[in-house]
Amino acid sequence: MRVGTPHRPEAPSATPVKQSAAGERGRDTHAKRIAPTPRRARTKGGLSRFAVFAAPGLVVYLALVLVPIAMTTGYSLTNRNPFNPPTRWVGLDNLTGLFSDDEFLKALQNTVVITVIVTLVTNAGGLAIALLLDRRGWLYNALRSVFFVPVVLSAVVVSVIWQSILVDDGLLNSMLRDLGVHHPPGWLSDPGLALYTVSWVIAWQGLGFCVVIYLAGLQGIPQELYEAAAIDGCGPLMRFRKVTWPMLAPAVTINTVMSLIGGFKAYDQIQVLTNGGPGPGTTSTLAFQVVQTAFNGNHVGYASAMAVVMLVLVAAVSVVALGLLQKREVTS
Amino acid sequence: MNRPHQARTWLRPAGALLAGILFFLPIYVVLVNVFKDGSSIVSDPLGLPSPPTLDNLQSVLSRPDHLFWYGLINSTEVTVISILIITAISAMLGHYLARTTGIVSKAAMVVLLCGLMVPPAVILTPITEVLRALGLMSSVPGLVLAYIGYYMPFGVFVFAGFAKTIPRELEEAAAIDGAGAFRAFWQVVFPLMRPASASVLIFLGVWIWNDFLNPLIILGPADGTTVTAGIYRAIGEHQADYGSVFALMFLATLPILIFYLAFQKQFVKGLTGGATKG
Numbered sequence: 001m002r003v004g005t006p007h008r009p010e011a012p013s014a015t016p017v018k019q020s021a022a023g024e025r026g027r028d029t030h031a032k033r034i035a036p037t038p039r040r041a042r043t044k045g046g047l048s049r050f051a052v053f054a055a056p057g058l059v060v061y062l063a064l065v066l067v068p069i070a071m072t073t074g075y076s077l078t079n080r081n082p083f084n085p086p087t088r089w090v091g092l093d094n095l096t097g098l099f100s101d102d103e104f105l106k107a108l109q110n111t112v113v114i115t116v117i118v119t120l121v122t123n124a125g126g127l128a129i130a131l132l133l134d135r136r137g138w139l140y141n142a143l144r145s146v147f148f149v150p151v152v153l154s155a156v157v158v159s160v161i162w163q164s165i166l167v168d169d170g171l172l173n174s175m176l177r178d179l180g181v182h183h184p185p186g187w188l189s190d191p192g193l194a195l196y197t198v199s200w201v202i203a204w205q206g207l208g209f210c211v212v213i214y215l216a217g218l219q220g221i222p223q224e225l226y227e228a229a230a231i232d233g234c235g236p237l238m239r240f241r242k243v244t245w246p247m248l249a250p251a252v253t254i255n256t257v258m259s260l261i262g263g264f265k266a267y268d269q270i271q272v273l274t275n276g277g278p279g280p281g282t283t284s285t286l287a288f289q290v291v292q293t294a295f296n297g298n299h300v301g302y303a304s305a306m307a308v309v310m311l312v313l314v315a316a317v318s319v320v321a322l323g324l325l326q327k328r329e330v331t332s
Numbered sequence: 333m334n335r336p337h338q339a340r341t342w343l344r345p346a347g348a349l350l351a352g353i354l355f356f357l358p359i360y361v362v363l364v365n366v367f368k369d370g371s372s373i374v375s376d377p378l379g380l381p382s383p384p385t386l387d388n389l390q391s392v393l394s395r396p397d398h399l400f401w402y403g404l405i406n407s408t409e410v411t412v413i414s415i416l417i418i419t420a421i422s423a424m425l426g427h428y429l430a431r432t433t434g435i436v437s438k439a440a441m442v443v444l445l446c447g448l449m450v451p452p453a454v455i456l457t458p459i460t461e462v463l464r465a466l467g468l469m470s471s472v473p474g475l476v477l478a479y480i481g482y483y484m485p486f487g488v489f490v491f492a493g494f495a496k497t498i499p500r501e502l503e504e505a506a507a508i509d510g511a512g513a514f515r516a517f518w519q520v521v522f523p524l525m526r527p528a529s530a531s532v533l534i535f536l537g538v539w540i541w542n543d544f545l546n547p548l549i550i551l552g553p554a555d556g557t558t559v560t561a562g563i564y565r566a567i568g569e570h571q572a573d574y575g576s577v578f579a580l581m582f583l584a585t586l587p588i589l590i591f592y593l594a595f596q597k598q599f600v601k602g603l604t605g606g607a608t609k610g
Contacts, residue, residue, distance in 0.1 A: 052424070052513070053428040058440060060421070064478055065447050069450070071458035072455060072458055129351060152588065152592045154544065154588075155542065156560045156564055157542075164361070164362075174377075216603075264451060267453060287453040290453045291453050300457055311454045314451060
C-alpha cells in the first residue's frame with residue numbers, strides 16, 4: 001500500500017504531459033499511445049478481420065488477375081496450343097521470334113501511332129474546347145453534356161456510328177460527291193488512311209473526358225492570378241502561358257496518362273471498324289493481335305509472348321509518363 | 333467570375349455552338365435515322381424524319397431470335413450483380429488497407445494499383461482457363477467473377493482514398509459501444525462513404541454495360557450475349573440495313589444513358605476529384 005500510493009498522485013500528472021506531447025506531434029503519436037492496450041485483442045481479432053474484410057477481394061484479384069498474369073508469362077515460354085498438344089518448353093524462342101515477325105511489328109507500330117494521335121488530339125482538342133466552354137450559362141452547361149455523351153457510349157456503338165458515316169458509299173462520301181468530289185477517299189478502305197481514321201474515331205470518343213477534366217482544372221484556378229497577371233501587363237497569350245498552363249499541370253497528367261493507357265488498349269474499334277484491315281494487319285493493334293493469335297489461331301504460347309511485351313510496355317510508358325508529368329507539377 | 337471584358341462577345345457562344353454541332357453530328361445521324369424507313373435513310377440521311385416511323389424499333393423488339401431482349405436481360409444481370417458485389421467487396425478491402433499500416437497491406441495496395449493498367453487482352457486467355465476449371469465458363473457468374481477481379485483495383489483505389497477522410501474516432505466510438513468490426517463498418521463507415529460508392533457504382537456501371545471483348549469471349553456465342561456483343565453480331569448479319577442497326581443501338585444505349593443522366597453530377601464529381609487538387 002505504501003509503495004502503491006505515492007504512484008497514484010503521480011499518474012495523473014504524468015498523463016497530461018504525455019497528452020500534450022502527443023497533441024503536438026499529431027495523429028501518429030496519438031495512435032501509438034492507444035495501441036498498447038488493445039494490442040492483444042487486435043492481433044487476436046486481426047486474423048478474422050483480415051478474413052472478413054480483405055480476403056474476399058484479394059482472393060478474387062489473385063485468382064482472376066495475378067494468377068492469369070503469371071500464367072500468361074508461363075505460356076509465353078511454351079508452344080502451347082490447346083488444339084495441338086503436347087505443349088513443349090521453348091524458352092525465349094517466342095520472344096525472339098516476335099522481333100522478326102512483321103505482323104507483330106506492324107501491330108506494335110500501329111499501336112504507337114494510334115496512342116500518339118489519340119493523346120495529342122484529345123489533349124489539344126480537349127483543352128481548346130474547355131477554354132471555349134469555361135463560362136457560365138445554360139448554353140455552356142448544355143454543350144458540356146454534349147461533348148461528354150460519347151464517353152458514356154459503348155466503343156462498339158461509337159464505331160458502328162462512324163462506320164455508317166465513313167464507309168465508301170457512306171454519308172460523308174455521298175456528301176462529298178454531291179459537292180463535286182469525284183473520287184472521295186476510302187476512309188476505311190484505303191490502307192494508307194484507315195489507321196488515321198481509326199485513331200480519329202477513338203479520339204472523338206475520348207475527347208469529352210479531357211474536356212471535363214480540363215474544365216475542372218480551369219475552374220480551380222484562382223481568379224486573382226489572372227488579375228495579378230493583367231495588372232503586370234500580360235496579354236491573353238502571356239496569361240495562358242504563365243498562369244493557365246502551369247496551373248493545369250495535374251489535369252494534363254491525368255489526361256495524358258489516361259489517353260496513353262486507353263490508346264494502348266485499343267481493341268473494340270479495330271474489330272468493328274476494320275477487323276485489322278484493309279489488307280494484312282494495316283490497322284491491327286497489339287491487343288487485337290494478341291486476341292486474334294490466341295483465339296482464332298489458337299497459338300496461345302506465341303500470343304502470350306506478345307501479351308507479356310504489351311504488359312511491360314504499358315507499365316513502362318505509364319510509369320515514365322507519370323514520373324515526368326508529376327515532376328512538372330511540382331516544379332511549375 | 334468576372335473575366336476580363338472582351339470586345340466581340342458573340343464570338344465565344346457562336347464558336348462553342350458550332351463546335352458542339354459539328355461534334356454531335358454523328359449522334360444526330362443515328363437519332364434521326366432510327367425513325368426513318370430504309371429508302372429515306374439512303375436518299376436523305378441528314379433530314380428530319382417526315383413522317384417519323386417506329387418500324388425500325390418495332391422490328392428490333394420483335395426479332396424472332398429475341399437478340400435485343402436476351403442481350404438486355406444478360407447485360408442488366410451482369411452489370412447490376414457485378415457493380416453491387418464489387419462495391420461491397422472493394423469498400424471493405426479499400427477501408428481495411430487504408431486503416432492497416434503493416435508492410436503486407438502496403439504491398440497489397442501497390443500490387444492492386446498496378447492492376448489498374450493491365451490491358452484486358454493480356455489476361456483473357458488464362459481467365460477463360462481459370463473459369464473453365466471452376467466450371468463457370470460461358471456463364472453469367474463467370475463473367476461477373478472476371479469483372480470482380482478486373483475492377484477490384486479501381487474500387488479499392490477510390491474507397492481507400494476516401495476512407496482516409498473519415499475520422500478514425502467514429503469507428504473507435506462504435507467499437508466502444510460494443511459493435512463488432514463488421515457491424516461498425518456497415519452501419520457507421522459504409523454510409524459515410526456514400527460519395528465513393530456513387531463513383532464506383534456509376535463508373536463501373538458504364539464500363540461493364542459497354543464492355544465488348546469480355547462478353548464476346550467469356551459468354552461466347554452459344555448461350556447468351558450482352559447488348560454490345562449483340563450489336564456486333566447484328567452488323568455482321570445485315571450490313572446494309574442501318575435502320576434496324578441504329579434502332580438496336582438506340583435501344584441498347586437508352587438504359588445506360590438514363591442511368592448516366594440520373595447520376596450525371598456524381599459522375600463528373602468523381603471524375604474531377606483528382607484534377608482539382610492542384
